Amino acid sequence: MYLKTLSLGLVVGLLASTSAMALDTKRLEPKDEKFSFEGPFGTYDRGSLQRGYQVYKEVCAACHSANHLAFHDLAEAGGPEFTEAQARALATAGKLPADPNDKGETTDDKGAPLMRSATLADHFPSPFPNEQAARANNGGALPPDLSMVVKAREGGPQYVYSILTGFGGTPPHGFKVTDGKYYNPYFEGWNISMPPPLKANTVSYSDGTKATVEQEAHDVVTFLTWASEPKMEERKRFGFGVLAFLVLLAGVLFAAYRKVWKDAH
Numbered sequence: 001m002y003l004k005t006l007s008l009g010l011v012v013g014l015l016a017s018t019s020a021m022a023l024d025t026k027r028l029e030p031k032d033e034k035f036s037f038e039g040p041f042g043t044y045d046r047g048s049l050q051r052g053y054q055v056y057k058e059v060c061a062a063c064h065s066a067n068h069l070a071f072h073d074l075a076e077a078g079g080p081e082f083t084e085a086q087a088r089a090l091a092t093a094g095k096l097p098a099d100p101n102d103k104g105e106t107t108d109d110k111g112a113p114l115m116r117s118a119t120l121a122d123h124f125p126s127p128f129p130n131e132q133a134a135r136a137n138n139g140g141a142l143p144p145d146l147s148m149v150v151k152a153r154e155g156g157p158q159y160v161y162s163i164l165t166g167f168g169g170t171p172p173h174g175f176k177v178t179d180g181k182y183y184n185p186y187f188e189g190w191n192i193s194m195p196p197p198l199k200a201n202t203v204s205y206s207d208g209t210k211a212t213v214e215q216e217a218h219d220v221v222t223f224l225t226w227a228s229e230p231k232m233e234e235r236k237r238f239g240f241g242v243l244a245f246l247v248l249l250a251g252v253l254f255a256a257y258r259k260v261w262k263d264a265h
């Protein structure tokens with residue numbers, strides 16, 4: 001009797017595990033989105049970088065930090081290239097916890113933290129004071145810092161683009177979306193704790209670009225790629241310069257070789 005129950009349990013267990021195996025929740029290959037910065041001569045599209053900052057600031061920054069970035073970076077060559085006055089205005093709109101005032105206080109009489117405007121030298125403010133607070137506000141999941149996320153994930157820009165545009169599909173039969181999570185087959189396991197962040201017209205672009213989900217995703221991914229590699233344009237120019245120099249040098253050496261050996265035989 002005991003043995004019989006045991007073997008029955010084994011069969012049931014095996015069946016259950018094979019049916020679970022049938023549904024492979026490995027993430028899908030990222031979509032094949034094209035970006036201006038790809039290839040050996042690719043550069044960032046300035047308009048896209050500036051719009052991407054707007055999307056980051058108005059949408060993503062509610063949950064994600066981007067600690068590596070400072071406001072003065074927004075005015076550097078090779079980046080969004082806002083004018084210094086524009087970058088300063090963007091900084092001033094950002095609020096950071098203030099240093100203790102002359103009475104040594106860091107909160108006002110209602111207990112709210114004292115804030116100050118950011119300056120060009122400040123890094124982007126974080127939405128939460130620490131990891132516990134970030135998790136508590138996101139159902140236990142931690143929104144990762146976005147400064148290096150494009151570099152840190154296999155698939156890079158296409159991966160992040162696919163996550164942002166990968167919501168809204170119907171889960172295949174037999175797949176259970178976990179409570180408080182969202183179906184996104186471009187994310188490993190298909191259950192992601194991030195609610196779909198982008199809708200059409202989530203932002204309103206001042207340059208007249210139509211703010212579709214795909215456009216917003218394309219722009220914010222351009223911005224985050226620059227955040228991951230702010231010196232990309234300089235690196236490519238330098239690489240091209242070195243290559244041109246080597247080609248020229250090879251030509252000169254070949255001409256010299258011909259001249260030296262011309263009368264030798």
Ligand code: HEC
Nearest residue numbers: 059060062063138141142143144149160192193194197220
């Ligand atoms: C409401 C909060 C919220 C907003 C707004 C939000 N995110 Fe997230 N995001 C999260 C959380 C939480 C996670 C962690 C998901 C998980 O681990 O399941 C996450 C994860 C991610 C990931 C990582 C996926 C991975 O491979 O780990 C990327 C990339 C990302 N978000 C980009 C963005 C971008 C870009 C925006 C703005 C367009 C944005 N998020 C807006 C909460 C948010």
